[in-house]
Amino acid sequence: MRIGLKVDVNTLRGTMKGIPNLLRLFAHHEIQATFLFSLGPDNTGRALGRIFRPGFFAKGHHTSMVSHYGVRSLLNGTLLPAPDIGRRAAPILREVRAAGHEVGIHCYDHVRWQHNVARSDRAWTRTELTLASEAFQRIFGQTARVHGAAGWQLNSHLPALEAELGIQYASDTRGRHPFVPVVEGSTRACVQIPTTLPTLDELMNQPQVRDHELHQVLYQCSRELAPGAHVLTLHAEREGMTLQPVLERLLIMWQSAGDDLVPLREIAAGLDVMRLPRHRIAWGEVPGCFGRLALQGTVSAGEG
Known part of the structure; x- marks a missing residue:
């Protein structure tokens, strides 16, 4: 079995504290992963309003925002100015690449993307993706090859824009296997390598799963x-901090079973794009996760 490891980095705290913790853990177990960075302002505090939406707690969302994100992060963009992650933490981001891990784009402004992209037009989407791409170029001196949409939120314009901006493959969706997204009116689309496994915090939000059994x-x-x-999608703010012991137990189980733990670039390298199935992108819910996410939908008509 091959397990692709993707680390989403949402906040300055996750960048400054969670990333170094994960780098040490991965080095100890001789593992490489894909790190996707938020590269603009950390406006985490502006996301607090979503906890008051109907159904948020009814869906079992009992994970602690304070323990995962920290008090300061929850004030960023409201009572505190939003720090620029890419400019403040560029040396740490470069350390990730120097350690041999794959680096790519998560977003520019995590909160702005997650709250707005689904209902935004092509111009808005292109501006946000360009801001992130330019920040990545400034930090690493190269074009990003991989993108993973914040919160698995996207719109019909994104797959073609990714291809236009030089991104070679993306992990924007939840699904079952790699596919080429079919978007009406577009002839270009970036290959999707979707997240196939539930995240640890999604399992924590399911009452039938006990915390000491998460890794199992x-x-x-x-x-x-x-x-x-x-x-598997990890988060620097969670598996890089409070959930790191759970993650380490899971990594040990996989390695003991002889599984290969790899970055997304190794999965992408083995894909024959011409033979990949074409699927539409749908919207739906995932157990333990609040709200609707972009999902691998039905096979496009005429495609097998």
Whole structure:
């Protein structure tokens, strides 16, 4: 079994504290992963309003925002000015690449993307993606090859814009296996390598899953064969901090079983794009996660 590891980095705190913790953990176990960075202002405090939306707690969302994000992060963009992550933390971001990990784009402004992209037009989407791409170029001196949309939120304009801006593959969706997204009116689209496994915090939000069993439950989920490879999304703010002991137990289980833990670039390298199935992108819910996410939808008509 191959398990692709993707680390989403949402905040300055996750960048400054969570990333170094993960780098040490991965180095100890000789693992490489894909790190996707938020590269603009950290406006985490502006996301607090979503906890008051109907159904947020009814869906079992009992994970602590304070323990995951920290008090200061929850004030950024409201009572405190929003720090620029890319400019403040550029040396740490470069350390990730120097350690051999794959680096890519998560977003420019995490809150702005997650709250607005689904209902935004092509011009807005292009501006946000360009801001992130320019910040990445400034930090790394090269064009980003991989993108993973914040919160699995996107719109019909994104797959073509990714291809136009030089991104070679993306992990914007939840799904079952790699595919080429079919978007009406577009002839270009970036290959999707979707997240196939539940995240640890999604499992925590399911009342039937006990916290001490998290790594075992996720390991069992990974035993279901997937074409190509499974993909697990981690978060620097969670698995890089409070959930790191759980993550380490899971990594040990996978390595003991002989599984390969790889960055997304290794999955992408083995894909024959011409033979990949074409799927539409749908919207739906994932157990333990609040709100609707972009999902791998039905096979496009005429495609197998």
